[in-house]
Amino acid sequence: xxxxxxxxxxxxxxxxxxxxxxxxxxxxxxxxxxxxxxxxxxxxxxxxxxxxxxxxxxxxxxxxxxxxxxxxxxxxxxxxxxxxxxxxxxxxxxxxxxxxxxxxxxxxxxxxxxxxxxxxxxxxxxxxxxxxxxxxxxxxxxxxxxxxxxxxxxxxxxxxxxxxxxxxxxxxxxxxxxxxxxxxxxxxxxxxxxxxxxxxxxxxxxxxxxxxxxxxxxxxxxxxxxxxxxxxxxxxxxxxxxxxxxxxxxxxxxxxxxxxxxxxxxxxxxxxxxxxxxxxxxxxxxxxxxxxxxxxxxxxxxxxxxxxxxxxxxxxxxxxxxxxxxxxxxxxxxxxxxxxxxxxxxxxxxxxxxxxxxxxxxxxxxxxxxxxxxxxxxxxxxxxxxxxxxxxxxxxxxxxxxxxxxxxxxxxxxxxxxxxxxxxxxxxxxxxxxxxxxxxx
Amino acid sequence: xxxxxxxxxxxxxxxxxxxxxxxxxxxxxxxxxxxxxxxxxxxxxxxxxxxxxxxxxxxxxxxxxxxxxxxxxxxxxxxxxxxxxxxxxxxxxxxxxxxxxxxxxxxxxxxxxxxxxxxxxxxxxxxxxxxxxxxxxxxxxxxxxxxxxxxxxxxxxxxxxxxxxxxxxxxxxxxxxxxxxxxxxxxxxxxxxxxxxxxxxxxxxxxxxxxxxxxxxxxxxxxxxxxxxxxxxxxxxxxxxxxxxxxxxxxxxxxxxxxxxxxxxxxxxxxxxxxxxxxxxxxxxxxxxxxxxxxxxxxxxxxxxxxxxxxxxxxxxxxxxxxxxxxxxxxxxxxxxxxxxxxxxxxxxxxxxxxxxxxxxxxxxxxxxxxxxxxxxxxxxxxxxxxxxxxxxxxxxxxxxxxxxxxxxxxxxxxxxxxxxxxxxxxxxxxxxxxxxxxxx
Numbered sequence: 001x002x003x004x005x006x007x008x009x010x011x012x013x014x015x016x017x018x019x020x021x022x023x024x025x026x027x028x029x030x031x032x033x034x035x036x037x038x039x040x041x042x043x044x045x046x047x048x049x050x051x052x053x054x055x056x057x058x059x060x061x062x063x064x065x066x067x068x069x070x071x072x073x074x075x076x077x078x079x080x081x082x083x084x085x086x087x088x089x090x091x092x093x094x095x096x097x098x099x100x101x102x103x104x105x106x107x108x109x110x111x112x113x114x115x116x117x118x119x120x121x122x123x124x125x126x127x128x129x130x131x132x133x134x135x136x137x138x139x140x141x142x143x144x145x146x147x148x149x150x151x152x153x154x155x156x157x158x159x160x161x162x163x164x165x166x167x168x169x170x171x172x173x174x175x176x177x178x179x180x181x182x183x184x185x186x187x188x189x190x191x192x193x194x195x196x197x198x199x200x201x202x203x204x205x206x207x208x209x210x211x212x213x214x215x216x217x218x219x220x221x222x223x224x225x226x227x228x229x230x231x232x233x234x235x236x237x238x239x240x241x242x243x244x245x246x247x248x249x250x251x252x253x254x255x256x257x258x259x260x261x262x263x264x265x266x267x268x269x270x271x272x273x274x275x276x277x278x279x280x281x282x283x284x285x286x287x288x289x290x291x292x293x294x295x296x297x298x299x300x301x302x303x304x305x306x307x308x309x310x311x312x313x314x315x316x317x318x319x320x321x322x323x324x325x326x327x328x329x330x331x332x333x334x335x336x337x338x339x340x341x342x343x344x345x346x347x348x349x350x351x352x353x354x355x356x357x358x359x360x361x362x363x364x365x366x367x368x369x370x371x372x373x374x375x376x377x378x379x380x381x382x383x384x385x386x387x388x389x390x391x392x393x394x395x396x397x398x399x400x401x402x403x404x405x406x407x408x409x410x411x412x413x414x415x416x417x418x419x420x421x422x423x424x425x426x427x428x429x430x431x432x433x434x435x436x437x438x439x440x441x
Numbered sequence: 442x443x444x445x446x447x448x449x450x451x452x453x454x455x456x457x458x459x460x461x462x463x464x465x466x467x468x469x470x471x472x473x474x475x476x477x478x479x480x481x482x483x484x485x486x487x488x489x490x491x492x493x494x495x496x497x498x499x500x501x502x503x504x505x506x507x508x509x510x511x512x513x514x515x516x517x518x519x520x521x522x523x524x525x526x527x528x529x530x531x532x533x534x535x536x537x538x539x540x541x542x543x544x545x546x547x548x549x550x551x552x553x554x555x556x557x558x559x560x561x562x563x564x565x566x567x568x569x570x571x572x573x574x575x576x577x578x579x580x581x582x583x584x585x586x587x588x589x590x591x592x593x594x595x596x597x598x599x600x601x602x603x604x605x606x607x608x609x610x611x612x613x614x615x616x617x618x619x620x621x622x623x624x625x626x627x628x629x630x631x632x633x634x635x636x637x638x639x640x641x642x643x644x645x646x647x648x649x650x651x652x653x654x655x656x657x658x659x660x661x662x663x664x665x666x667x668x669x670x671x672x673x674x675x676x677x678x679x680x681x682x683x684x685x686x687x688x689x690x691x692x693x694x695x696x697x698x699x700x701x702x703x704x705x706x707x708x709x710x711x712x713x714x715x716x717x718x719x720x721x722x723x724x725x726x727x728x729x730x731x732x733x734x735x736x737x738x739x740x741x742x743x744x745x746x747x748x749x750x751x752x753x754x755x756x757x758x759x760x761x762x763x764x765x766x767x768x769x770x771x772x773x774x775x776x777x778x779x780x781x782x783x784x785x786x787x788x789x790x791x792x793x794x795x796x797x798x799x800x801x802x803x804x805x806x807x808x809x810x811x812x813x814x815x816x817x818x819x820x821x822x823x824x825x826x827x828x829x830x831x832x833x834x835x836x837x838x839x840x841x842x843x844x845x846x847x848x849x850x851x852x853x854x855x856x857x858x859x860x861x862x863x864x865x866x867x868x869x870x871x872x873x874x875x876x877x878x879x880x881x882x
Contacts, residue, residue, distance in 0.1 A: 003750045004493060006534035008486045009518055014531045015484030017545070023484060036805040038783040038812020040830070043456030043464060045449045046487075046520070046550055046564050047508075052445060067488075069510035072554045077450055079487070079520070090455045093447035099829030101816055103783075104458070109487055113513045123487050138794065138815040149805075258795065259802075309444045342479040342544075353579065354699065361700070364477040364590075371479020374579040375542055388540030389481070 011114075011122025018390070021338040023125065026322050026329075027107050030127040033150045037142065039105040039129050044086045050076040052085045056276040056304060065112040079111045083128040084276065084304065084317065091132050091315075092308030100133030119293070119324045126296075130317030132305070137248060139316045140280040141255040143298055147284055147318055148261050154325070155334045158263040161295070162285045165252065166270040168277050168299070170245035174268070178240055179223055185211050194271040197293075233266050252280065276301040280316065286324075291331040296320040339436070343429045344409075345386035346372040347379060349398030356397040359407065359422065366426040367441030370395075387412065392432060395425070452555075452563025459831070462779040464566065467763050467770075468548050471568040474591045478583065480546040480570050485527045491517040493526045497717040497745060506553040520552045524569040525717065525745065525758065532573050532756075533749030541574030560734070560765045567737075571758030573746070578689060580757045581721040582696040584739055588725055588759055589702050595766070596775045599704040602736070603726045606693065607711040609718050609740070611686035615668070615709070619681055620661055626652050635712040638734075674707050693721065717742040721757065727765075732772040737761040780877070784870045785850075786827035787813040788820060790839030797838040800848065800863065807867040808882030811836075828853065833873060836866070 008014050015023060031041075053062050067079040080086060083106060091098065106128050114120060129146060131139050144163060151161055175186035188211045196204060205221065212220040223237075230236045233246065240246065249266060256264045264282075272281040279300030286295050298318025306312035329335040344363065348356045353374065360370040371391070373382040386394055396408040409425055410417045420428065430441065449455050456464060472482075494503050508520040521527060524547060532539065547569050555561060570587060572580050585604060592602055616627035629652045637645060646662065653661040664678075671677045674687065681687065690707060697705045705723075713722040720741030727736050739759025747753035770776040785804065789797045794815065801811040812832070814823040827835050837849040850866055851858045861869065871882065 004530070004748050005490070006530055006749045008527075008530070009488045009490060009516070010514075012486030012488065013484070014486065014534065016531070016535060016539075017481035017483055020482045020484045024482065035782045035810045036808075038786070038810060040458035040781055040783060041461045041465065042458055043454070043461045045453030045455065046552065047450045047453060049446070049450060067510075067512065069508075071508065073451075075450070086449075089445070089447050089449070090457070093455065094457060097829070098457075099826035101812070101814065101826070103812055111487065134816050136815070136817065138817075142815065259798075307445050308447045340481055341476045342481060345479070357700075367477075369476045369479060371542070371544055372583075373542065374577070374583060375575050376577065376579075385540035385542070388538070 009122075011116040013121060013123070017340065018338075021340075022326060022335065023322055025336070025338060026325050027125075027127075029153050030107060030150060030320065031105075033146060033153050034105040034127065034129050037103065037129075037146050037149070039103040039131075039146075042087070042090065042104050042106050044080070044083065044090065044106060044108065046079060047077045048080055048086055048089075050078045052089060053078055053081065056085070056274070056307065060273075061112070065114055067111045067113060080108075081110055081112045082274075083108065083110070083126065083319065084130075084274070084301065087128065087130055087317075088301075088304040088315070089308050091313060092305045092310055095305070095310045095313070098132070101139070102132040103129075104132070105129040119327050121323060125322040126319045128317065128319045130315055132313050132315050134316070135302070135314040137252045137255065137280070139314070140252055140300060141259070143316045143318050144252075144256060144264065144282055145259050145261065147282070147296075147298070147320070148259075148263075150320060151284065154329060156328070156332065158261075160287055160332050161263065161328075162287060163256075163261065163264040163282055164267040164270045164285055164294075165249065165264055165280065165282045166267055167245050167249050167280050169279060170240070170243065170249065170268075171271065173243045173245055174227070174240055177243075178227075178237065179220055180216065181211070190271050191273075193269055194273050196269060227268050230268065236268065248280075272297055272299055274301075276304050278302045282318075284320075286328050286331070288328070288331040291327055295324040295328055336437070339392055340390045341369055341438075342371050342389065342391050343369045343432070344371070344393045344395045344425070345382075345389065345391040346370060346395045346397055347382045347386070348373050348376075349379065349396060349401075352397055352399055352402055355402040359395075359397060362422050363425060366422075368426055368429050393429070450563075452557040454562060454564070458781065462781075463767060463776065464763055466777070466779060467766050468566075468568075470594050471548060471591060471761065472546075474587060474594050475546040475568065475570050478544065478570075478587050478590070480544040480572075480587075483528070483531065483545050483547050485521070485524065485531065485547060485549065487520060488518045489521055489527055489530075491519045493530060494519055494522065497526065497715070497748065501714075502553070506555055508552045508554060521549075522551055522553045523715075524549065524551070524567065524760065525571075525715070525742065528569065528571055528758075529742075529745040529756070530749050532754060533746045533751055536746070536751045536754070539573070542580070543573040544570075545573070546570040560768050562764055566763040567760045569758065569760045571756055573754050573756050575757070576743070576755040578693045578696065578721070580755070581693055581741060582700070584757045584759050585693075585697060585705065585723055586700050586702065588723070588737075588739070588761070589700075589704075591761060592725065595770060597769070597773065599702075601728055601773050602704065602769075603728060604697075604702065604705040604723055605708040605711045605726055605735075606690065606705055606721065606723045607708055608686050608690050608721050610720060611681070611684065611690065611709075612712065614684050614686055615681055618684075619668075619678065620664055621657065622652070631712050632714075634710055635714050637710060668709050671709065677709065689721075713738055713740055715742075717745050719743045723759075725761075727769050727772070729769070729772040732768055736765040736769055777878070780833055781831045782810055782879075783812050783830065783832050784810045784873070785812070785834045785836045785866070786823075786830065786832040787811060787836045787838055788823045788827070789814050789817075790820065790837060790842075793838055793840055793843055796843040800836075800838060803863050804866060807863075809867055809870050834870070 066081050109125050111123050175181045209217040277299040281299035283294045283297035300316045302314040346356050360372045363370045394410040401407045406419050409420050550566050552564050616622045650658040718740040722740035724735045724738035741757045743755040787797050801813045804811045835851040842848045847860050850861050
């Protein structure tokens with residue numbers, strides 16, 4: 001038989017322990033912040049009926065990017081490309097039983113068929129955090145506060161990122177009343193704005209002319225130029241700043257500044273791709289010159305739960321991704337040094353394996369994570385393994401150590417060796433974990 | 442547009458926070474035990490090229506049970522139905538860089554197209570723990586010890602479950618030398634034994650006759666009867682107990698009894714379905730009368746890494762499932778009472794939302810998980826929400842509380858109310874978490 005390739009499927013990652021530690025650090029930071037705001041974890045299916053996405057996720061996602069197929073029973077399904085439709089379905093299914101505001105979070109993998117590139121993989125991991133049942137801007141403020149708290153928990157300062165905020169009501173008003181576009185034109189213009197940073201100025205101009213039509217193009221382009229050149233709300237045309245949607249945004253900014261979120265900025269050109277947004281939309285933008293781009297975002301989608309029957313439920317949510325977060329942490333040098341979850345690697349000297357296993361069992365009982373070298377190899381090979389695994393401590397167990405019930409514990413980083421009993425080893429590992437922000441026991 | 446169904450995809454589960462807590466309890470128990478034995482977490486792709494499974498997973502799994510499809514680029518892929526081929530591929534890809542014994546674990550979801558029934562879903566979650574690079578029975582013993590440690594960590598006693606052990610070398614010897622079957626017959630007979638508990642005695646007999654052929658059937662059946670009636674190794678025919686494979690098993694049982702594993706039993710009829718096993722195989726069997734069945738298992742597969750090129754790497758592993766574990770815990774009433782990760786639900790009295798948000802922010806800074814009712818609803822409705830969410834504490838914040846900087850904390854279970862400062866609240870929650878075995882802060 002031919003040898004199988006060691007290459008995984010394109011756009012997916014094999015996470016060895018070194019890489020998985022980084023992902024786990026990101027997951028646990030997300031988890032801690034989400035839970036601190038009272039969000040509770042849920043779990044959701046990997047597959048959904050395809051029509052769940054066809055409804056509102058946006059055409060590009062469904063027709064070009066979903067992993068869709070027909071199962072052995074003839075059902076059309078997709079591997080989830082996002083969580084929003086699923087959690088909306090779940091809330092609709094238990095609408096009466098849930099306590100509101102229902103705060104729900106989840107950390108899961110998703111798949112989209114896209115060209116893999118920096119910060120984008122076909123299989124990717126996201127936090128989804130959503131609050132259900134609050135129509136007021138307090139919910140919008142909470143989600144943005146939580147996005148900010150996540151960035152702060154990673155050690156980021158406000159200079160490193162900007163929170164861009166806009167509102168779909170305002171966008172709709174702007175499209176209809178200011179740019180005088182009909183519904184079809186408005187839809188196209190929103191998509192064009194959404195691609196603005198990915199295309200050239202000329203491409204934007206040409207496509208905008210197509211949308212306006214020849215007669216209206218000149219006036220339209222002038223109006224757009226006025227919009228995008230505005231650096232604050234005060235510089236926007238008066239017909240826009242007089243609208244109700246602007247008042248909502250202003251109140252939201254008051255709440256955010258009361259929470260000391262000084263890096264939030266109104267951005268009239270921010271759209272967000274999904275069709276289901278109905279109110280506030282926002283985006284966390286990385287200010288690092290090497291990595292200048294949107295990291296993640298979210299917004300209000302009041303109409304999605306209602307698509308599954310029952311009453312409509314106002315909702316705000318967001319979805320940070322693990323890959324963009326990792327890129328951010330690396331660019332800003334915020335990633336802490338992460339070592340193995342294994343505390344001790346036992347080096348077995350001679351014929352003492354059974355005794356070593358007993359010592360290991362005693363240490364495990366006290367909460368210490370212990371790997372025993374059961375390979376029977378030479379000592380230098382055992383030590384090399386421990387170093388590769390990136391374990392903080394070696395524990396040498398030979399005949400003399402066994403008869404004294406005192407073992408040699410070596411701190412690999414400091415190269416210091418201590419003769420210690422099981423009790424003493426437990427204390428030393430506990431101190432080490434506390435000092436290195438690892439889970440205590 | 443027609444209303445979308447709230448029903449998820451068949452054979453998958455929507456895990457609301459109540460259900461997710463149970464799953465998280467299982468995951469964290471697995472994680473703690475695996476890490477205590479020095480296993481490190483890895484992450485792996487959701488999809489694999491189909492041929493990875495075609496090689497060794499067994500025909501039924503690949504042709505009837507995989508979720509396979511062709512991606513938009515024409516690649517034949519499958520949603521992983523198991524982890525073993527993937528982790529073997531990953532080890533082969535980094536064979537030189539890894540430190541041995543390489544102990545690796547992962548908790549992930551898998552999909553198989555099967556008829557959903559008790560303890561079996563189409564999407565299911567498993568722990569996979571494998572040790573690479575040890576040819577000796579010390580590795581077999583370690584994996585079984587870890588399986589036992591997991592059961593004990595869930596509070597199970599040895600009466601509740603049996604660990605059944607066999608060995609593929611012995612099985613092969615038995616098929617060839619004792620039952621005188623050729624390779625094709627042996628393969629069929631192993632599959633028949635594997636289905637033994639799922640078919641009637643007559644079905645077993647008829648199919649065994651087919652395999653032996655008419656001439657050899659009578660002798661063959663008599664020999665099988667002798668095998669399965671043996672209740673200990675001593676009762677087996679001498680030609681089997683004289684084989685080398687039996688010596689390995691006996692040594693393994695010595696190691697297990699030294700670790701106080703008194704519920705391990707040799708079972709000559711245990712086969713395990715996968716084609717890739719090459720040595721020891723085992724199964725943890727639930728002894729509860731309502732739930733009498735195999736819960737999970739594992740074994741040695743020394744040939745799989747080598748299929749991906751490079752040197753062969755001896756390997757032993759196991760894969761407990763979350764659903765069968767949950768059934769076990771419920772049958773034996775071992776599931777602890779699990780409450781929300783949210784410690785406090787803030788009831789906002791009157792127009793004090795902004796003040797309440799500030800109190801919540803101070804509590805969060807100290808590690809307390811706080812949900813604020815931002816709905817602006819009547820007090821009784823807010824309280825009802827907190828009870829539905831299953832939060833241990835209510836915190837009442839009105840104008841008087843704000844001006845005194847003392848808030849009313851109500852323990853929902855004991856119905857006691859305490860007037861407390863932020864500092865005092867932090868202490869009370871910390872004590873509560875310690876008492877209830879929740880993560881401390």
